[in-house]
Amino acid sequence: MMQPTPVPLDDTTRGLLEQCGASTIANVLLQRHGLSRAYLLGLSVVRTGLPRMVGPSYTLRFIPAREDIDTMANYQRDDNPHRRAIEECPAGHVLVIDAGGSTRGASAGDIMVARLAQRGVKGIVTDGGFRDTPSIARLGLPAFQRGNAPPATPIALHPLALCEPVGCAGVAVYPGDVIVGDDEGVVAIPSHLAAEVAEVAYQQTQYEFFVETQIPRGRALYGLFPGTPESRAEYHRWVAAGRPADFDGLAP
DSSP states (O other): OOOOOOOOOOHHHHHHHTTSOHHHHHHHHHHHHOOOOOBOTTOEESSSSOOOEEEEEEEEEEEEOOTTTOOHHHHTSTTOHHHHHHHHSOTTOEEEEEOTTOOSSOSBOHHHHHHHHHTTOOEEEESSOBSOHHHHHHHTOOEEESSOOOSOGGGTEEEEEESSOEEETTEEEOTTOEEEEETTEEEEEOGGGHHHHHHHHHHHHHHHHHHHHHGGGTOOSTTTSSOOHHHHHHHHHHHHTTOOTTOOTTOO
């Protein structure tokens, strides 16, 4: 199976992405690289207000369960890929689970998520759902799902593969793709584009802070947002002035 070789996520790129919204990153991927299917639509975070989730993806793929295979005895085996994903997802990564959109069985529960948090994993994403979501919310690890899924995993899901390309919420996610999640949702960045996307998204985020100082002053969007060469020059004057809230962007 052909798949891209992951480019490691460095600390500088991670730091920039931690300051950029998932929606801004998705816009950069569209405008700069023509990637329109990077946003994992239909997912929501179990607990809002957490720090932004950033990390390379580690993938787990489920298929529908079959009764003669997906017994509780098989589920309890140490070589079960579901259990292995929890123990083998590297620190600093994000576990991305392809559940085929199914919430008929849990993609994980609070004990598994607690183990991920203890191991230094940055978050967990599924296009299915979790059980024990009140407890998961208390753990403070970013966890994104389609909807609550209290039934036991083997009722509906068979863990098939680790570290292979998956489809999660309609997005192709390859191992090592950089995953960013916040209160709005989740976006996947091809790892070879992450450094460039991070820099552009960070600059766009900073420019929008400047725009936010101008709107309360009655300024129209024309010539301001999206940015123009003239408004970008105003932005640089605002930065040089110390980013004041009362900055008059129209002043020469």
